[in-house]
Amino acid sequence: MSMPVTMRALHQTSLNGPQDMRLVTDAPVPGPGRGEILIRVTAAGVNFAPSGSGGSCGRTATG
Incomplete structure (x- = not known):
């Protein structure tokens, strides 16, 4: 199977938020690179919290 030359990326x-993501x-x-492999990804998801929002992914207990 041959690899394509281009791909889709975000x-x-x-x-500032997901509104600044461009396809x-x-x-x-x-x-x-040396010692690496290339895999074909057919589906992926993006969760805003870990995508660079700078916010905490967890919850803080209060009281």
Whole structure:
């Protein structure tokens, strides 16, 4: 199976929120470095909290 030359990617332009994420449809497919492998991803999800929002992913107990 041959690898494509381009891929789709999300580019986050700031830490202001998901409204600043842009879909790039012609990003170059990276080549694996020494000791690395390249895998094909067919589906992925993005959760805003760990995507650079700067907020805490957990809850703080009060009282």
